[in-house]
Amino acid sequence: MTRASVERYEIEAFLTLAEELHFGRTAERLRVSTAHISKTIKKMERQVGVPLFERTSRKVALTPVGSLLREQLRPAYDQVQQSVQNAKDVGRGIRGVLRVGYFSSAGGRFMLEVSETFHARYPDCTVQIRELQLSDGAFRLRGGGVDLQICGFPMEEPDMTIGPALYREAKMLAVPARHPFARRPSLSLEDLAHVKMVQNPPELPAYFDEFHHPRRTPSGRPIEPGPTAATFPEILALVGAGKGVYLTTEQATQFYLRPDVNYVPVLDAPPLEFGLGWLTTGHTHRIQAFVQAANDTRDALTGR
Template identity: 50%
Template sequence: MLERLELEAFLTLAEELHFGRTAERLHLTTGRISQSIKKLERHIGTPLFERTSRYVRLTPAGRQLHDDLLPAYEQLRAGLRKAVDAAHGIRHVLRVGFVGAASGQLMVHAAQLYAERHPGCRAQPRELQISDAYPRLRDGDVDLLIVSLPHEEAGMVVGPVLYSEHRMLAVSTRHPLAGKETVSLEDLPGVRLLQARAVPAHWRAERTPLLTPAGHPIEPGPAFETFQEALALIGAGQGAFVVGSQATRYYARSDVAYVPFSDAPRLEWAPLWLASRTTPCIHDFNRAAQDAAGRDHLAAITADFGM
């Protein structure tokens, strides 16, 4: 029988791909996480993760187990949340998906402000990966997304820009570009740009183009599903990726360098939702998010990212 700790340790590690961050999220030691994973692997009879000094990755068996367990686990958590909400008089829950740590921090403050202004309503922030953000919005798993512009998805509405940030190139610290003060879009032929799986075509063209503005070809690199997986590939020298400046604060690594672009437009982040599911709650939350982005207690975010 699968114990709760083994289940949570496995699903969290599959998302973070890092024992330290998994331990922090579950308020446990890394040793306890490692023991739980080993116990689960003994029970299953096969390794679920590949572990090296540079990265942690799901094995094919681990990926299959993750895909099978996650829907049931999310359904169980949703049922428990509904029971708790009913006990506390919560009438409506707005599920807000976000991609990136800065958006997550902003969403926590926006959710607090939204709850203060609208008693009986609650916003539930949910961290997503860019590879599953759009499908989960279309499937109704979340009501609203906070992601980077531009958007060209049919049937979706884009809300007001909440914050912006400088673009940077994430490369291995061993790469020649890592020592430069700035890079240009015309430097991209000198790297292999990692490819995010299952993203819209317009997002891929914007963030991982095949040509520079001058028409020089850019070589595609390996594909990834989570940002932590992308960072592991970058640190191992297998490619590079265009990120926002928030990465320097939230995703600092000894094997990855972040070099600002001198000629690339800023990344803008905004809410996105389905036109067919527009509700007053979405507009109320967007106003709370705008106000939260401008509050003094978020000055650390806005100073770094350019609001």
């Protein structure tokens, strides 16, 4: 099958059927007849030389060749569609709606400042700031709930593009107010061998969790795992109840003060850096303009 032999509508029909696995629903989505979809798929199969779908009276399923074709076509098709949308955006200027996700109060405050800079430049584009939870991970991004989001580094997802660091925060250990650590002026990562560590939700990437919430101290001593929580308020509730400690950042002393929790600096822990991330196939001129506004806001705040 040569590139010139496949029309755009054939690719669209194939990818839609590969998603729906139902000729009727595919025809409804594309607003054509079921017979037209069937004819289009048969034409592609003749060009390929083998079946792309297995058809029975009960189900439609991709063949191995069909699965391979879908995996190779989908990213390229999405990129073409996005390129067309980008061209439309340039022709109309930056307008529409941009949905930005953030974690934590500090992230929300920074995104509001970026949004003000962005809106001053592009008044026809509305920015919607949406709070995310730790358990969301990149799900809301991949599910289409947000267009880009604040990410904690390291972030090494193959389908995402990550912008430069926008701000960083020093590490602090949240400890029960009555714990002996609460009276210390500072701590080290080696001190974690003597406590239980409240665990992040499993949706967080394992490499991120290990980098910021290690299972062993630098000398190799194990850090005992404590209970798991899905949100930061849940984490602090567990800490306040004496169920464990948690490595957080300095923003907690501004936004999450509790009488039953103290925050102690951990001097040898790596800081947590934050930047914007978005799906590589979802890049738009709106996103590019917002990232530039974020970089400019960072430079203004730091005096660069």
